[in-house]
Amino acid sequence: xxxxxxxxxSYSGGLDTSIILKWLQETYGxxxxxxxxxxxxxxxxxxxxxxxxxxxxxxxxxxxxxxxFVRDFVFPMLRANALYEGQYLLGSSxxxxxxxxxxxxxxxxxGADAVAHGATGKGNDQIRFELAVNALDxxxxxIAPWRQWTIRSRMQLLEYAEKHRILVxxxxxxxxxxxxxxxxxHTSTEGKILENPAEVAPDHVYQRTVDPIDAPDAPEIITxxxxxxxxxxxxxxxxxxxxxxxxxxxxxxxxxxxxxxxVENRFIGMKSRGIYETPGGTILLAAHRGIESITLxxxxxxxxxxxxxxxxxxxxxxxxxxxxxxxxxxxxDHSQAFVSGEVTLRLYKGSASVISRASPCSLYSADLxxxxxxxxxxxxxxxxxxxxxxxxxxxxxxxRNGR
Numbered sequence: 001x002x003x004x005x006x007x008x009x010s011y012s013g014g015l016d017t018s019i020i021l022k023w024l025q026e027t028y029g030x031x032x033x034x035x036x037x038x039x040x041x042x043x044x045x046x047x048x049x050x051x052x053x054x055x056x057x058x059x060x061x062x063x064x065x066x067x068x069f070v071r072d073f074v075f076p077m078l079r080a081n082a083l084y085e086g087q088y089l090l091g092s093s094x095x096x097x098x099x100x101x102x103x104x105x106x107x108x109x110x111g112a113d114a115v116a117h118g119a120t121g122k123g124n125d126q127i128r129f130e131l132a133v134n135a136l137d138x139x140x141x142x143i144a145p146w147r148q149w150t151i152r153s154r155m156q157l158l159e160y161a162e163k164h165r166i167l168v169x170x171x172x173x174x175x176x177x178x179x180x181x182x183x184x185x186h187t188s189t190e191g192k193i194l195e196n197p198a199e200v201a202p203d204h205v206y207q208r209t210v211d212p213i214d215a216p217d218a219p220e221i222i223t224x225x226x227x228x229x230x231x232x233x234x235x236x237x238x239x240x241x242x243x244x245x246x247x248x249x250x251x252x253x254x255x256x257x258x259x260x261x262x263v264e265n266r267f268i269g270m271k272s273r274g275i276y277e278t279p280g281g282t283i284l285l286a287a288h289r290g291i292e293s294i295t296l297x298x299x300x301x302x303x304x305x306x307x308x309x310x311x312x313x314x315x316x317x318x319x320x321x322x323x324x325x326x327x328x329x330x331x332x333d334h335s336q337a338f339v340s341g342e343v344t345l346r347l348y349k350g351s352a353s354v355i356s357r358a359s360p361c362s363l364y365s366a367d368l369x370x371x372x373x374x375x376x377x378x379x380x381x382x383x384x385x386x387x388x389x390x391x392x393x394x395x396x397x398x399x400r401n402g403r
Contacts, residue, residue, distance in 0.1 A: 006033065006112040007024055008107045008116070011035060012036060012048060013049075015157060017118045019160055021057070022164050023149060033060075036048045036049075037063055039065055039098070041183050045062050065102065066242040069185075069242070070184060071242075073095070073098050074185055078230075079333060080307075081305075086309075090315050091185040091188060093318075094320075096132065097128065099129070103133065107137070115133060128317075129142070130318075178190065184246065185278060186278040188274050189205050189276075190275075197263050205275050206275065207277060208258075208277040212259070215254065216254065219255075222344070223344045226340055226341060228337060231244055231288075245284075246280070251279070257347055258279035258281065258283075259350065262275075283352045288339075290343040300335050310328070311325065311332070314328070338361035339361075341362065342359070343356070
């Protein structure tokens with residue numbers, strides 16, 4: 001085994017990473033630096049510091065990345081209207097390159113020659129972490145304990161914890177809980193009964209949204225302002241990116257917006273079922289498409305829709321730092337130069353519906369579309385030549401095929 005001098009571990013303080021921390025210390029006999037990213041997961045992070053201290057860690061990093069996460073990762077993705085397989089708003093996928101970026105940054109700062117993560121060998125996150133690290137600094141080694149150690153079950157994890165006197169909360173000792181990943185954009189829940197796609201998800205799975213049936217009987221009207229494709233205010237109040245998404249999460253959650261029960265295709269090659277809650281992101285997607293509908297040229301809008309699945313797949317598969325994603329991002333960002341204005345939405349019983357949109361950069365012309373007399377001259381006879389040209393190939397095909 002190659003000698004490792006220092007490791008930076010992506011550390012949550014949960015059962016898996018607490019055991020991984022001890023395993024790294026024992027296996028490599030070197031200093032381990034812990035890095036805990038605050039991505040708005042809604043948990044108290046100081047207990048992670050206390051657990052790391054109990055394990056003898058001297059260098060403990062807890063970094064608030066909420067603004068960077070929304071500004072530099074969520075918003076660029078939103079400009080593309082990105083949805084994986086037409087539904088998933090990529091809440092877990094988009095967080096991994098940011099965590100990897102800071103793992104690499106801390107490793108460089110402290111002189112570490114390796115980073116480690118707690119992703120399993122069955123999931124997508126191992127790929128996302130490791131592709132990102134390799135793109136940013138290929139000299140740094142990546143350690144993936146779940147692919148190296150002999151632990152294969154939750155029972156073996158608990159036995160390891162007991163043997164090494166690792167504190168395990170009482171609520172973690174029983175039946176395996178749902179696996180939950182949370183950040184400011186979404187909550188993802190997998191495991192237990194959810195592993196059977198034929199079973200209805202129990203109500204207690206949902207963390208951020210009320211059941212639409214139980215949502216308020218009165219709709220709520222909100223207005224979001226965009227500037228160059230990015231949201232900058234809610235109901236006339238300008239806020240930071242993280243504060244804006246937090247506000248929309250509260251509004252959407254109250255009205256049951258953003259629930260998704262999805263069976264997706266993992267990059268690793270298997271199908272998995274998860275429950276996603278993305279209230280603020282769902283509202284922003286509807287609003288962004290609303291403002292684009294009046295500010296983007298038809299061909300530009302259609303081109304964006306054509307490249308979106310490829311862009312979303314790149315993020316899902318871990319290629320955020322790949323040149324092709326950056327090339328697509330440049331195209332997407334260029335399209336947003338005039339995507340500015342206000343969109344009004346109605347939140348009601350699980351839906352976020354655009355009900356009006358206005359922009360100083362609008363391409364919409366009431367004089368052109370009206371059925372009434374217009375100030376703009378439009379000769380209806382012009383359509384005849386347009387139709388003649390477009391029907392040429394269809395007539396030729398019909399003649400050849402004997403229709």
